[in-house]
Amino acid sequence: MGRVAGKIAFITGAARGQGRAHAVRLAEEGADIIAMDICGPIDTSVAKPATPEDLAETARLVEKAGGRVHTFQGDVRDFAALKAGLDEGVAALGGLDIVVGNAGMWSYGLVEEIPLEAWNTILDINLTGVWHTVRAAVPHLKAGGKGGSIILTSSVAGLKAYAHCSPYVAAKHGVVGLMRTAAVELGEFSIRVNTVNPSNVRTDLIHNETTYHLFAPDLENPTWEQVAPRFQGMHLLPSPDVLPEDVANAVLFLASDESKRTTGLTLTVDCGNYTK
Numbered sequence: 001m002g003r004v005a006g007k008i009a010f011i012t013g014a015a016r017g018q019g020r021a022h023a024v025r026l027a028e029e030g031a032d033i034i035a036m037d038i039c040g041p042i043d044t045s046v047a048k049p050a051t052p053e054d055l056a057e058t059a060r061l062v063e064k065a066g067g068r069v070h071t072f073q074g075d076v077r078d079f080a081a082l083k084a085g086l087d088e089g090v091a092a093l094g095g096l097d098i099v100v101g102n103a104g105m106w107s108y109g110l111v112e113e114i115p116l117e118a119w120n121t122i123l124d125i126n127l128t129g130v131w132h133t134v135r136a137a138v139p140h141l142k143a144g145g146k147g148g149s150i151i152l153t154s155s156v157a158g159l160k161a162y163a164h165c166s167p168y169v170a171a172k173h174g175v176v177g178l179m180r181t182a183a184v185e186l187g188e189f190s191i192r193v194n195t196v197n198p199s200n201v202r203t204d205l206i207h208n209e210t211t212y213h214l215f216a217p218d219l220e221n222p223t224w225e226q227v228a229p230r231f232q233g234m235h236l237l238p239s240p241d242v243l244p245e246d247v248a249n250a251v252l253f254l255a256s257d258e259s260k261r262t263t264g265l266t267l268t269v270d271c272g273n274y275t276k
């Protein structure tokens with residue numbers, strides 16, 4: 001028996017990176033997956049866009065792991081479309097038990113310089129989009145009558161501050177506030193709500209020229225080998241980053257009944273990140 005056997009999980013931002021890792025890890029442990037992603041460009045994002053092929057690859061990997069899968073393309077900023085896609089997925093797979101609000105993006109700038117559009121996009125996706133996800137999912141969890149587990153992807157930036165990242169830090173702190181409020185409201189229905197708070201994760205979100213430059217403004221074309229020691233400087237454990245699979249294992253624990261008496265937790269996966 002898998003650790004989440006028979007459960008159905010909804011994951012946003014599932015085309016690649018951490019979202020894909022969560023989908024595959026949960027499927028390996030017996031879950032069926034509703035996977036959604038925007039699969040396209042986002043204005044002001046520093047990462048390259050995910051593609052429909054990326055989401056199809058996630059679906060292939062879920063099926064290979066033994067899970068059933070329902071995918072849809074959509075934007076977490078569009079509540080009506082998100083709800084319609086989720087409703088369809090729940091009808092196709094037969095219920096909902098686990099929700100992973102993972103979709104997110106980032107861009108940067110000093111607090112007095114960051115463009116208004118960048119601020120608004122980050123808040124719309126990384127905070128309001130997560131609320132949309134919770135809002136669309138809770139009626140299904142309540143209707144199932146078996147409780148459920150909601151896991152929201154915050155960040156170490158949801159617990160402490162980083163220069164050049166004010167909208168990201170504000171949104172990820174906001175996700176922690178949303179999680180805590182939802183945990184208070186939903187506890188009586190046995191619906192648990194927790195966050196994962198990763199440090200640097202090995203995905204396209206940080207593995208790009210713009211982010212490398214932020215860590216190494218003194219270098220012209222910094223490479224990973226050059227910036228890795230600076231990432232390492234944030235960590236107690238001897239690793240400059242964490243892997244998507246490390247975060248997926250934390251998500252699996254929070255999704256499974258092993259954490260059935262845990263709610264309102266901020267679960268760090270951060271190599272002992274000790275930035276202020």
Ligand SMILES: NC(=O)c1ccc[n+]([C@@H]2O[C@H](COP(=O)([O-])OP(=O)(O)OC[C@H]3O[C@@H](n4cnc5c(N)ncnc54)[C@H](O)[C@@H]3O)[C@@H](O)[C@H]2O)c1
Pocket residue numbers: 012013014015016017018019036037038039040042047049050074075076077102103104105106125129153154155156197198199200201202203204205206
């Ligand atoms: N990589 C890191 O260092 C790190 C650290 C802490 C937290 N996080 C958070 O982890 C989450 C996953 O990021 P990742 O590291 O896997 O990066 P990623 O860029 O590989 O994956 C993010 C996914 O979210 C999707 N997405 C973005 N905006 C969307 C929208 N409006 N609607 C639907 N899908 C959308 C993207 O298309 C992409 O597939 C994000 O919330 C991110 O902020 C990342």
